[in-house]
Every structure is written in structure tokens, then in C-alpha cells.
Amino acid sequence: MSEGTMQLRAQRDQRDKREQRERKASRLTRAAVCAAAVPAVLVVAGCSSDSGSGDGQDKAAAEKSAASQSASPSPTVRAAAYAKLPEPCSVLSKKSLEDLVPKGDSGKEGASNDTASRVSCSWDSLDDNGVKGSQFRWLSVSMLRFDSDATRGAGDELAHAYYTKQVGDAQSAEGAKGLKTAPVSGTGDEASVVRYDLKKKEGTFKQQTVVARVENVVVTVDYNGAGLAGEKTPDGDDLVKDAQKAAKEAVAAVAKANGGGADSSPSASEPASEKPSASASKSG
Structure with missing residues (x-):
């Protein structure tokens, strides 16, 4: 190779x-x-x-x-204790009306589209004493009832909220002088009186507002008085006592209209699902 x-x-x-x-x-x-x-x-x-x-x-x-x-299961709430309201112009006795509005005519019932949930009545009185002047009185009783509702709550709770609002509205009256608020005992589940003076050209008007709640119903009593044309101004303490008396009678009338006494009411512990009435829903 x-x-x-x-x-x-x-x-x-x-x-x-x-x-x-x-x-x-x-x-x-x-x-x-x-x-x-x-x-x-x-x-x-x-x-x-x-x-x-x-x-x-x-x-x-x-x-x-x-x-x-x-x-x-669908949610439930306590059933409302009261299902109806009394006739508003009949909640006070004849004797009470004679004391509160001595010269008054029959009561004037207020307009309502649902008398099972909202009613009212008013009276006015003018006791003319000629050259000495006259005594004026005005009285109003209104009642508002709340049904229980699964979405909004129990009727008594809704009524309590409205009761609180009514007291607040009375305390915020325009032009009120010497305003005082105090609790009222022996009238429903809770009650308050708001009193004050209103000075007008006709004279000094003494205003008393008693707001009371009994179960699912709120009662409001407005009562005022004045001495006109030289007549002396009425005593505020006396007017407060009269207004409280009227509120207590109205509260008792609510229980009576529902088949019970002043202190009795249906059980509020059982569940309910009924809807609130239209007028009560709008007010609440």
C-alpha cells in the first residue's frame, strides 16, 4: 500500500x-x-x-x-295583635267631650280610603262670654294601625317606629315656645305628651299632643285651647290632664273594638304573613 x-x-x-x-x-x-x-x-x-x-x-x-x-320555609313574623280600629268619633265618652269641648258640635270624621288602618275625628268649641271674650278649644283624635309583614317586620315594631316619628314631629312644631316632653303612664305600651305655647294675633294658644302606642296601633291626641277677645288664657296643666284622659280612653277603645278590655290583646307570639294595608304601608 x-x-x-x-x-x-x-x-x-x-x-x-x-x-x-x-x-x-x-x-x-x-x-x-x-x-x-x-x-x-x-x-x-x-x-x-x-x-x-x-x-x-x-x-x-x-x-x-x-x-x-x-x-x-318562608320567613314569618309575629301576628299583629289588632285587626281593626274603632269608630273614631265614638272613642270618647259624652262626659269627656263635654269637659274637653263643652260647646262643641258632633265630631267631624276625617277622610280615609282604608278605615281598618287609618281613622280620625275632630271637634271644636267656642264658649262665647260676650264682652268678656270667649274660650276656644280644639280636639283631634287619630289612629293608625300596622299589619305584620314578612319583609317589613312585625306590626308592633312598625307602630313603634311611627310612634317615635310622631313624637319627633310634635317636638319640631314651628313657633313652639316653652316646649316640654314627658312620658305618660298607664296609657298603652308607651306614651308621651308634648306641650308648648303658640303665640298668635288672637291670643296665646296652649297646645298638647299625646302620642300613645298600644300593640300595633298608634293613637295621637291633639288638644289646644286659648282665651280670645280678652278672656284669660286657660291653664296648661289642666289641658294636659284632659288630653291624657282622652288618649287613655282612645287606647281602651282600640282594645274594645277588637273584642278585649283595655289591657287585653290577642297573642303576639304566633307567626303571620299577612300584608300591610295600603294606607299603613304608606304612612310607615
């Missing part, structure tokens, strides 16, 4: 070895890439599996919650 031939064979062997090394390195690189790709595929597959399982669990939980809600 010539020297040239031997040299060519040696070069070919070196080239073959180099190509073998390159092919081996290429195979190792591809294996490493594939190995790195396998965990990513597994992770994706695992996430897809978990997501599907979570969706199933969420759907099952939603269906269970919906079934539970549909099976739950």
Missing part, C-alpha cells in the same frame, strides 16, 4: 469517527429535549383533570344549595 493511500484511509477514519461523535451528540440533545417536555405535558394533563373535577364539585355544590334554599 502506498504512503498516499494510507494517508487517505487515516483521514477517512478520522472523518467517520467525527461524524459518529456528532450523531451521538445529536441523539443525546434530542433525548434531553424530550425528557424536559414530558413533565410539562404531565402538568397540563394534571391541570385539565383537576379542572374538570372542580367544575363537577362546584356544580354539585350549587345544585345542593339551590335544593336547600327551595326546601327552606
Whole structure:
């Protein structure tokens, strides 16, 4: 074998070895890439599996919650104690009217589109003493009844809120002088009297407002008096006593109209779902 031939064979062997090394390195690189790709595929597959399982669990939980809600009973509240109101112009006795409005005519009933929930009556009196002047009196009794309602609450709670509002309105009367507020005992579940003076060109008017709540009914008594044309101003303490007496009679009349005495009422512990009357809902 010539020297040239031997040299060519040696070069070919070196080239073959180099190509073998390159092919081996290429195979190792591809294996490493594939190995790195396998965990990513597994992770994706695992996430897809978990997501599907979570969706199933969420759907099952939603269906269970919906079934539970549909099976739950509707909310209930205490039944309203009183279902009706008395005739407003008959709540006070003849004797009381003679004391409060001595020269008054028969009462004037106020307009109402729902007499089971809202009624009122008013009287006025002018005792003319000729040149000595005259004594003026004005009396009003109004009653508002609240039904129990599952969305708004129990009737007595709604009445309490309205009672509080009525007292606040009386205390904020425009032009009131010497305003005083005091609790009234023995009249319903809660009661207050608001008194003040109003000075007008005709004279000084003594105003008394008694607000009382009995169960789910609010009674408001407005009573004022004045000495006109030279007649002396009436005594405020006497007028307050008369107004309180009228409020107590009106509260007793509410219980009587519902088949009970002054201190009796139906049980307020049983549930009810009746809707409030239209007029009481608007007022509340």
C-alpha cells in the first residue's frame, strides 16, 4: 500500500469517527429535549383533570344549595295583635267631650280610603262670654294601625317606629315656645305628651299632643285651647290632664273594638304573613 493511500484511509477514519461523535451528540440533545417536555405535558394533563373535577364539585355544590334554599320555609313574623280600629268619633265618652269641648258640635270624621288602618275625628268649641271674650278649644283624635309583614317586620315594631316619628314631629312644631316632653303612664305600651305655647294675633294658644302606642296601633291626641277677645288664657296643666284622659280612653277603645278590655290583646307570639294595608304601608 502506498504512503498516499494510507494517508487517505487515516483521514477517512478520522472523518467517520467525527461524524459518529456528532450523531451521538445529536441523539443525546434530542433525548434531553424530550425528557424536559414530558413533565410539562404531565402538568397540563394534571391541570385539565383537576379542572374538570372542580367544575363537577362546584356544580354539585350549587345544585345542593339551590335544593336547600327551595326546601327552606318562608320567613314569618309575629301576628299583629289588632285587626281593626274603632269608630273614631265614638272613642270618647259624652262626659269627656263635654269637659274637653263643652260647646262643641258632633265630631267631624276625617277622610280615609282604608278605615281598618287609618281613622280620625275632630271637634271644636267656642264658649262665647260676650264682652268678656270667649274660650276656644280644639280636639283631634287619630289612629293608625300596622299589619305584620314578612319583609317589613312585625306590626308592633312598625307602630313603634311611627310612634317615635310622631313624637319627633310634635317636638319640631314651628313657633313652639316653652316646649316640654314627658312620658305618660298607664296609657298603652308607651306614651308621651308634648306641650308648648303658640303665640298668635288672637291670643296665646296652649297646645298638647299625646302620642300613645298600644300593640300595633298608634293613637295621637291633639288638644289646644286659648282665651280670645280678652278672656284669660286657660291653664296648661289642666289641658294636659284632659288630653291624657282622652288618649287613655282612645287606647281602651282600640282594645274594645277588637273584642278585649283595655289591657287585653290577642297573642303576639304566633307567626303571620299577612300584608300591610295600603294606607299603613304608606304612612310607615
